[in-house]
Amino acid sequence: MNTERANLMTELRAHILNEGMKGLLLMNGGGAVALATWLQAVWGQPWAAPMLRWQVYGMAVFAFGVFFSVIIPLARYLGSLDKNTLAPLSNMWWWTHVIATVLSILSFAAASGLIVYGALKALPLIASAPRYSEDYFSCTGKTGIAVQQSALSLLYKEVTSNESKVDGSIHITDVSIVVDGIPFVANTYKICQIDDQAVWFSPSGSKDYCAGNDQFNDLGVFNKVTGKLSYHAGDFLAILQCKKTMKLMK
Numbered sequence: 001m002n003t004e005r006a007n008l009m010t011e012l013r014a015h016i017l018n019e020g021m022k023g024l025l026l027m028n029g030g031g032a033v034a035l036a037t038w039l040q041a042v043w044g045q046p047w048a049a050p051m052l053r054w055q056v057y058g059m060a061v062f063a064f065g066v067f068f069s070v071i072i073p074l075a076r077y078l079g080s081l082d083k084n085t086l087a088p089l090s091n092m093w094w095w096t097h098v099i100a101t102v103l104s105i106l107s108f109a110a111a112s113g114l115i116v117y118g119a120l121k122a123l124p125l126i127a128s129a130p131r132y133s134e135d136y137f138s139c140t141g142k143t144g145i146a147v148q149q150s151a152l153s154l155l156y157k158e159v160t161s162n163e164s165k166v167d168g169s170i171h172i173t174d175v176s177i178v179v180d181g182i183p184f185v186a187n188t189y190k191i192c193q194i195d196d197q198a199v200w201f202s203p204s205g206s207k208d209y210c211a212g213n214d215q216f217n218d219l220g221v222f223n224k225v226t227g228k229l230s231y232h233a234g235d236f237l238a239i240l241q242c243k244k245t246m247k248l249m250k
Contacts, residue, residue: 154220
């Protein structure tokens, strides 16, 4: 009976140690992967500059944590072969196992602390960074020629000849509109005027350029209420009807 109990306790301790080692490997390895993904997303962002150095340090410490986690099962195995297996305090590999476990735990704690410290260093810049809203739309409509309509508001111009059916997409932020897939219109434009109902845009983004919508030049307007986009340059005119969609993957 005592032998069965001893075997059961041995198996239980082995299971606990195995799960503990897996947990340490998962914490440090998972932390390194998550941090690498985060750094890839924010690298080059001005507001992230103060945190990058500390978070790279954190990734290095996570790597040490993984290293110590991998040593644990090796130390346990070599300890089981040592002549002092039944006297762990005299077993060098038992001490190696304990030290590696403690160092792996401390590595995770230190790496987490470095990440938080870096984030705190960047908080002032994060708080002052501009916030941009982003919207994606799929659009269908027509392009063609609209002659002798320069006196009309852009919202009322119509294609009079050479009509072609087109479809594409637009991506709107607080500072720009990107038109994709529309012949002669596909480009990145700067927003020069924006209100609750419409967004006016042009290649230059000059407020004076967008001040009058009857100008016979490169000018576009997107009606946020109806989803209608009109753009003209010279006699060329594009009229599109757009619907909000998810981010389009290229």
